Amino acid sequence: NMKVVSKALNEMNASNSTLEELESAAHKALAKFTVMSTPQMTMSRRIHELEEQIPAIEKYHEFVEYHKKYTSLEGKSKKKYGENCCYELDQYHECHKKLKELFPNGIIPKIKDLQDELKKAREDYAKMSEERKAIKKEADRLSRLAQQKRDSQRTLVRYMQNEQAAKRKKSQLE
DSSP states (O other), X not given: OHHHHHHHHHHXXXXXXXXXXXXXXXXXXXXXXXXXXXXXXXXXXXXXXXXXXXXXXHHHHHHHHHHHHHHHOOHHHHHHHHHHXXXXXXXXXXXXXXXXXXXTTSOOOOHHHHHHHHHHHHHHXXXXXXXXXXXXXXXXXXXXXXXXXXXXXXXXXXXXXHHHHHHHHHHXXX
């Protein structure tokens, strides 16, 4: 029992902080971790939007020339071109419909701008993830220390209770 108590005392004195200070620091770190979740989730949604928009614009640019040529023709040549390029024209119409969904205001941004924004958003997201990971690690460490301190206090209380009970029992026997 003395070894267990000695170990408990050493653990309690290992950190110069009180249990309340450790718990408070752990709660603050966890709160900071939680607060950082919202902007990171927003950034994640934007990344997914960009990852959807960029290929849609690229595909649109791939097929828009077929539509331009088709609309410039007339009569039999238009009909023949429509029959020969029906797949490409269908793809154009699908892309056009998708772009209307993605950009309801009708303004399609430049691919380069979106690619730059996506690159920056991914870098910011990675940086934010590292920060959140470090904060979470620190919160976990502080929580473990607080739990160890609580356990050590319980061990000491039990030891003291056992010692008092043993003294009472000894005095009763005498």
